[in-house]
Amino acid sequence: MAPTIKDIAKLANVSHTTVSRALNNSPLIKEVTRKKIAEIAAQVGYVPNYNAKSLVMQRSYTIGLFFTSIANGTTSGFFSDTIRGVNSVIDVEYNLFIRGIDDYTEYSSIHRKRFDGIILMSQSEADNKFIYHVVQQGIPIVVLNRQIDDRSIINIISNDREGAYNAGKHLIEAGHQDIAIIEGVEGFKSTQERRDGFIKALIDHNIPVRNDYMRSGNYDMQSGYEAMGKLLDLEKPPTAVFCSNDDMAIGAMKSVFERGLQVPNDVSIVGFDDSGFSLFANPSLTTVKRPIEKISEQGARRLLSLIKEPIENDVLISIDTEFIARESVRKLSK
Amino acid sequence: MAPTIKDIAKLANVSHTTVSRALNNSPLIKEVTRKKIAEIAAQVGYVPNYNAKSLVMQRSYTIGLFFTSIANGTTSGFFSDTIRGVNSVIDVEYNLFIRGIDDYTEYSSIHRKRFDGIILMSQSEADNKFIYHVVQQGIPIVVLNRQIDDRSIINIISNDREGAYNAGKHLIEAGHQDIAIIEGVEGFKSTQERRDGFIKALIDHNIPVRNDYMRSGNYDMQSGYEAMGKLLDLEKPPTAVFCSNDDMAIGAMKSVFERGLQVPNDVSIVGFDDSGFSLFANPSLTTVKRPIEKISEQGARRLLSLIKEPIENDVLISIDTEFIARESVRKLSK
DNA sequence: TAAGGATATCATAACGATTACCTAGTCACC
DNA sequence: GGTGACTAGGTAATCGTTATGATATCCTTA
Numbered sequence: 179m180a181p182t183i184k185d186i187a188k189l190a191n192v193s194h195t196t197v198s199r200a201l202n203n204s205p206l207i208k209e210v211t212r213k214k215i216a217e218i219a220a221q222v223g224y225v226p227n228y229n230a231k232s233l234v235m236q237r238s239y240t241i242g243l244f245f246t247s248i249a250n251g252t253t254s255g256f257f258s259d260t261i262r263g264v265n266s267v268i269d270v271e272y273n274l275f276i277r278g279i280d281d282y283t284e285y286s287s288i289h290r291k292r293f294d295g296i297i298l299m300s301q302s303e304a305d306n307k308f309i310y311h312v313v314q315q316g317i318p319i320v321v322l323n324r325q326i327d328d329r330s331i332i333n334i335i336s337n338d339r340e341g342a343y344n345a346g347k348h349l350i351e352a353g354h355q356d357i358a359i360i361e362g363v364e365g366f367k368s369t370q371e372r373r374d375g376f377i378k379a380l381i382d383h384n385i386p387v388r389n390d391y392m393r394s395g396n397y398d399m400q401s402g403y404e405a406m407g408k409l410l411d412l413e414k415p416p417t418a419v420f421c422s423n424d425d426m427a428i429g430a431m432k433s434v435f436e437r438g439l440q441v442p443n444d445v446s447i448v449g450f451d452d453s454g455f456s457l458f459a460n461p462s463l464t465t466v467k468r469p470i471e472k473i474s475e476q477g478a479r480r481l482l483s484l485i486k487e488p489i490e491n492d493v494l495i496s497i498d499t500e501f502i503a504r505e506s507v508r509k510l511s512k
Numbered sequence: 513m514a515p516t517i518k519d520i521a522k523l524a525n526v527s528h529t530t531v532s533r534a535l536n537n538s539p540l541i542k543e544v545t546r547k548k549i550a551e552i553a554a555q556v557g558y559v560p561n562y563n564a565k566s567l568v569m570q571r572s573y574t575i576g577l578f579f580t581s582i583a584n585g586t587t588s589g590f591f592s593d594t595i596r597g598v599n600s601v602i603d604v605e606y607n608l609f610i611r612g613i614d615d616y617t618e619y620s621s622i623h624r625k626r627f628d629g630i631i632l633m634s635q636s637e638a639d640n641k642f643i644y645h646v647v648q649q650g651i652p653i654v655v656l657n658r659q660i661d662d663r664s665i666i667n668i669i670s671n672d673r674e675g676a677y678n679a680g681k682h683l684i685e686a687g688h689q690d691i692a693i694i695e696g697v698e699g700f701k702s703t704q705e706r707r708d709g710f711i712k713a714l715i716d717h718n719i720p721v722r723n724d725y726m727r728s729g730n731y732d733m734q735s736g737y738e739a740m741g742k743l744l745d746l747e748k749p750p751t752a753v754f755c756s757n758d759d760m761a762i763g764a765m766k767s768v769f770e771r772g773l774q775v776p777n778d779v780s781i782v783g784f785d786d787s788g789f790s791l792f793a794n795p796s797l798t799t800v801k802r803p804i805e806k807i808s809e810q811g812a813r814r815l816l817s818l819i820k821e822p823i824e825n826d827v828l829i830s831i832d833t834e835f836i837a838r839e840s841v842r843k844l845s846k
Numbered sequence: 847t848a849a850g851g852a853t854a855t856c857a858t859a860a861c862g863a864t865t866a867c868c869t870a871g872t873c874a875c876c
Numbered sequence: 877g878g879t880g881a882c883t884a885g886g887t888a889a890t891c892g893t894t895a896t897g898a899t900a901t902c903c904t905t906a
Contacts, residue, residue: 229564270611275609458765459794
């Protein structure tokens, strides 16, 4: 069986209390005995039993990383970038627990004893119920990706509205007037932010907002494909389309090509996210880069320090997006 | 504070032992008391403390999902499909712990007390050291994606060799003679399997294997792009290229387009994986579908039953790949 | 009716750590 | 040389469960 502190105590001829203290670098222990104990521990390959530790310390050594949903509306790139970001910060002494909120019908298993802290990559306002529960349980939480009103919660977001605004502006400045938007999952905050930014760009440049140029999608390629199909069926199809994420943009392109049309010659397309393949699409996709991995890293870091010392200091960090011009937009020479 | 079985015991006027038994549906408890206790538990919102439970049960309620690496050579789609697959099987009472093997310099923190079982999505032979450690610790393990020799370990793989063979065969039957391959990360078993299958197809059809038609890559788009560049620089470029995964195929296409050439008119391309965007690429990518999500689901299910009753019954499950013909291959009429 | 056997429950000891509180030794100082 | 302070370490309680061996009650049955 795996050695415990008692085994070490016997070998070192001290009490297990001393061993515990020595291993935790308590000042109550003489340097020489501390060293001896550390040596023995290493020799027998001692590893602390985290369950016992957790039980008495009332800590779990577990960080929960939650998504609104793992199965729906979460693209692979988004998902894995998030995990990569968090993973790179959290060290191996922590368990990283990953789940979708929609895996739960009720939240009773989410409580303080089980999670030292929670990172929520939030996409929907429906998550508020979850957030409320977590806060009520007194679990430190950091909410990423979606702005929430409660200013006592650490909140890290990307400035999607501005990003979408820039995308719209870019199209307008390229001479486009008939610009459509393909939107994301209904109910997702990001969907709304991007729509708002886009529309503001239109309004600021005195371009009428046409209802039939606003198409709903759900962030996956197929939905982009279908939405673009409908746009192209219009009597007067748009000359440019802003897609609320890259996946839908890829789907939209597909639809354009299938009708024998060209991107950007016949239709210009802008995406959002700068996911891995946007550079390698043909033509490469003009898009808005959203720093998911950065946001996740930041979030994890903040959470860790929040766990260490629970100071509430009203944090809302907004990380700017970056417009990336590539080949999918045509400049209209009017 | 959260209620414990002792609190419930007081309320129910029984000993905490009885409560524990009642909650675990022990036959030693009368139905009527069991019901009463269950009611009270529900009323006070009792949730078991898993740390205490784990401590005495010597179980962790944690499943480890390990990758060869999370940062390198693991594409987003692969990564997230795996997690999705596992996630859909493992229920919420378990913790799902996700890490890359290369996050560890030594494995002492990986032991029985911490993991009830481990799922390894293995890509490299270098993982054997890890597997050995896990086995030695007596932790139930299921290895996915890469065949291992030790037949006492449950092993679920996709038949990559055959898949690659079919890809090669398809190209040959379409009339191609000058066929190149862009390979995956060196040292990954999948790289080798796909190469072997591909080469076998060539040999079986009496097509000479040319050294300069074998290019190394590392499974990412950029490497596919670069490798294709080199192929096109050859005096006699290939008319078809088999890319060891879809990401590289996308990169390769990009390279073709940049030179003003067309896929499939000038160069035919086949990928591997059937990742999300292969259908939406332009042209859509002919590829070999590898059922990652199925493999992961299967793996998780097997692990769960292995944990329940540790019977070693020599399991090697090979899930077939599926060839998917789309638009990126041209039929040569010779 | 007393012994024997179920049946239902209880008291207590684990599990492996941390920690509040105590104790033995040493030294300094009056 | 006795008192107090300090040092280094030990004793025992504790965290919330489950497991083990009593124990009390009731029902059979000879």
